[in-house]
Amino acid sequence: MDTLAGHQDIVVGVDGSEASIGAAKWAAAVAQVVNARLILAHALPQEGPIYSPAAVMLQSQFLNQIREDGEAIIAAASSAVAEKFPSLDIESNIAPGPPTTHILESAGTARLIVMGSTGAGALRSRLLGSTALKVANHATSPVTVWRGTVENPGPDQRPVVVGIDGSPLSKKAVEHAFWFADEFEAPLIAVHTWQGASTFREGGAGILIDWEAVEQEESALLAENLAGMAEQYPDVPVTRISEPGAAAPVMLKYADDAQLLVVGSHGRSAMAGAVMGSTSQNLLHHAPCPVMVARA
Known part of the structure; x- marks a missing residue:
């Protein structure tokens, strides 16, 4: 498609x-x-x-x-x-x-x-x-x-990295990323990040959280956001990354060997109609490769 x-x-x-x-x-x-x-x-x-x-x-x-x-x-x-x-x-x-x-x-x-x-x-x-x-x-x-x-200038066959947070624009970014990877016969790296134990102070509320359960839930969210697309593009190899941390720094870890980063213009916490969120702005300023921002 x-x-x-x-x-x-x-x-x-x-x-x-x-x-x-x-x-x-x-x-x-x-x-x-x-x-x-x-x-x-x-x-x-x-x-x-x-x-x-x-x-x-x-x-x-x-x-x-x-x-x-x-x-x-x-x-x-x-x-x-x-x-x-x-x-x-x-x-x-x-x-x-x-x-x-x-x-x-x-x-x-x-x-x-x-x-x-x-x-x-x-x-x-x-x-x-x-x-x-x-x-x-x-x-x-x-x-x-x-x-x-x-x-x-590219494009080439290096990986395409897409950021996933469950927002509507993130889902659109996934569609664009799969399509691009398929057209240029490139593998896809799907990255989902979440708030981990390091966010909380030692001895605080973090000790009450079942982090293993959180990790399983976040991995399930990643799988849910990829559901259907992998079947639609069976020739695109997909690597799933789900780890705690801020989205932009984690995505940038995988950008050095990538040909393209794909991200929604803002995530789940952004107000409707707001300008780009911090993740997309961060990537636009610091990525070593092209960045595609999904707007619609």
Whole structure:
């Protein structure tokens, strides 16, 4: 089953940075597999105020230049993608910013939005760019924030790691993770975490808890959330991880050898409509590989 069926486009934000080129290549590989159109979206700087006829002329020249620069950025991304995927349907979408608004408007009911982890002006580090974070916070489609190397952007056959907490968005993340692992013939690592004895002070309420029973209940919850999906995707090898601890640090333990982390935008304790929870935000900032955030 294609969990993103009914949506035809994959939208990727491009800004001329290496991260956006890597994101475009990754998105193109997914688009090729699902027979989707790839839309390269680039936002131009917004127009400023005009105070005089001379300013009008200067601004016109400036706008022409940034339009040319934007078209060059799109052309470079399109060329990088077309070199590896010559038969892929690629379209471009250039419009005034702000970038977050333009990308979200370009996405519409897209199957997937893909963003580079850092923008053209970002420090060369793992810090997450503000546009990527805003898009991941406000999109209705799943969002993948890409990290990796432009030369080998993926996807590949390394494991897909999915976080499970029993929330509706967690179940959607499981669907996306199984689908992705199946399409790219990758194994799946399903991670469920829970509050363990170390959370309680020594000699406190924790001594009254049957931790063996808790562990069995949490393992059962993990199995329940995987029920049906393993049968639907019998060719996907699944490793189940259920252990005490905070979700993000535990998932990051398994991320070094993973090609993708998949997580819901917020968990069981988040209010409806709230921005992303701490786990998804933590992973977006610190994961060494792409992170897919299930929004719907």
